[in-house]
Amino acid sequence: MEAVPARARGYVAAVALLAALCVLRLPATHTPWWVVALLAALYAVCEYVVRRRFGAGFYPVLLAGAFLLPPPAAALVPLPAALLTFVEHPPVLLRRLWRVAQPSLAAWGAAQVHWALGGRDAIVTADFPRVLVPAGAGVLAFCLVLTLLDGGILATAVGVPARRAWRGLFCRSLAPVAVHGLAGLMMAVLWRSPYGPVAALLVLLPMGVSGWVFAQYHRERAAHQATIRALVQAVDIKDGYTRGHSERVGRASVLIARELGMDDERVEVLRFAGILHDVGKLGVPTRLLRKDGPLTPEERRIIELHPEYGHEMVRGISFLGEARAAILHHHERLDGSGYPYGLAGDRIPESARVVAVADAFDAMTSTRSYSRGRPVEVALTELERCAGAQFDPRMVTALVRALRRCGWHPAVTADEPAPGVPAPAPAAGRTEARR
Template sequence: MDAVPARARVYVTAVALAALLCLRPLPSVHAPWWAVLLLAALYAGSELVARSRLVGTCYPVLLAGAFLLPPPAAALVALPGALLSPVPRRPFGLRRVWRAAQLTLAVWAAAWVHGRLDGPDAVGEPAFPYALVPAGAGVLSFCLVLAVLDGGILALADHVPPSRAWRGLLPRSLAPIAVHGLAGLMMAVLWRSPYGPVAALLVLLPMCVAWWAFAQYHRERAAHQATIRALVQAVDIKDGYTRGHSERVGQASMMIARELGMDDERVETLRFAGILHDVGKLGVPTRLLRKDGPLTPEERRVIELHPEYGHEMVRGIRFLGEARAAVLHHHERLDGSGYPYGLAGDRIPESARVVAVADAFDAMTSTRSYSRARPVAAALEELQRCAGGQFDPRMVRALVHALGRHGWRPAVTADGPPGLPAERAPGLAEGARNGVGRGAP
């Protein structure tokens, strides 16, 4: 929404007008106004906290309002919080109006459906399990309204084609909002009970803890990703490769794995295998790695220790799974003449065979100190020539197919070099959009 098209402005205005229409009967509504005030203040407060901690919207309060109050009063609960809470990007005013209007309509719809099905009586009595029916219907209509409106703004402001704008919006939001709906129902039941709002507030505590843990999870995950990237960049810099070699090998390994029909988890593991395959080079003296001219047999032996060094480093990282075997064996050759163990054929772990092909491919297609980059087609030809002897033909075929279908667009950006503390200290990558360190097994 950086440059907002006129039609999107019209759309937002129309939705806002509809929201105002929902609020119009307010003066004639009989509602417990202190409850409206309390819920609205609660929502606004939680929204201020939630936005600053990067967690989601506090739906339980809104839904509790929808289950407790007549539709216009329930819709009013959402208004102050949505209008007051900070928005991340321009245009601020329009975004605030949009969020307020959208939530107002959604809460109104939930409250209306809930009321139609005798929800308020079921909550007040409380009549379980029947109370779950109006509450479920209310949550469903809440999600439905949000999804329909969201799709509209995607199509009009973000230029998503209409055929894709609405796809997946409802199923994605349904499960989390259903949990919020149960918490909202719980709040509403306790609110109407003799125990009153004090007990209802207790319901929010577990939700808050869940949000807090979720935010911590994201923070820790981001830190983990940055650390892994730094580790990898340290190798690239030490080795004098072009920046991003490891990330690109990760990407090529991922393409091969996907082409072979592996499940998502294995694909991700193989991406890590590619990213970390040379991590053992941290243990090899830089002088050898960067040496111009031929290596002596002694020097070659030292460099050929790097798979074992790498395995020694990563073997303690449990979530890497079979990627650890790939780090150890990515220099084995199919005919058994590779290192460190001289394994042949199927004795070489599958992950290592994938990474070997990806590694060779990127080495050929990127510029090194000793050779210019070759075109992709020439590199693939060379790989096919070596298939059977050095590489697993199945992996080579998979890479050829995957590249034929998706092309080779390495997604590594190299924004200027980071300030290095010394001549060859680790740097930090900016690339790799997501998922380095998806961590949790």
């Protein structure tokens, strides 16, 4: 089972308790149970199909429930979906609890605002444009609750700093939720019309088209991920020294990028840069990558071509963006003594300065077949010592702050010596060249 911080478990439990309290007044409301059951079943089917294919939420039915039902009844609509849909990752119970509590609170909040503004009567009479005001307010409330709860999860479970956990969440969520809200409003109006629930279901057809468009985007991203995995696996097969190193450099790059306050798109690009920074080793002779003992000056010059090889390999992959510059320049040094071009200071792209620190940190903390990794604190002290000459001090400070808050779990990247057998001394010049 994946380790979930105690604070995250407590947060989910508190949200679930709050959702349960929202349903307590259900007996005091006039609830059309057949509407609740039909909407809950429809929402469960939609969630099953959409989550299974696209991994995203689907809110038109939930918002239609918020427009048609009393708030406590609207909060019940997500329950069957949470119980029946497949949960891919553990802990299963905690994830199911979250899947029911979060949309339940959002639907309850939307229904409260909608009904408080007279939306029920406007829906029944199909009074346009007056029906848009309470519906729009309900959609805003729905989106606000979702993003507030999502930010809490980011802060408690993922470790994102509280000051940045909610940054931009509402703005990014508002447009798709507003589209779902419009579809939910159309469903609710048709549901109350003489044509009944069957006509309301027709609203889901255009949503299916938009789902198909999203599926194409999803497949494109999956193709990107497959491309990256194939390149990384090829490097790992060729050079066992780096096995797992690329993924960890990607993870450390993400920590630095988030600590610096970069937006999600740039964070993803930095992750790609970290994962692919050594892809140019595919162009280096295997005998040099696996050589035991010191490298000759000529051999070192050949290995130092790997950033340029890597840049050429990914030049035509448009989705990598500035990751291409990081691949080319991640061995440049702030004082200008690095390679391949001897860039100095701010002439080195920011993405390359991030990856350089992440790369050096993992190289120091990972256990190799011929040397044991240094403790994290020792590695951070070494990075701080080299800041200003080799590494950008901003990137080093960001990594230090992130690791002291989130921790780090170094891993073996090659054949680890058997217990009780001392590791051989590292070959001269090997560590830097292999990085």
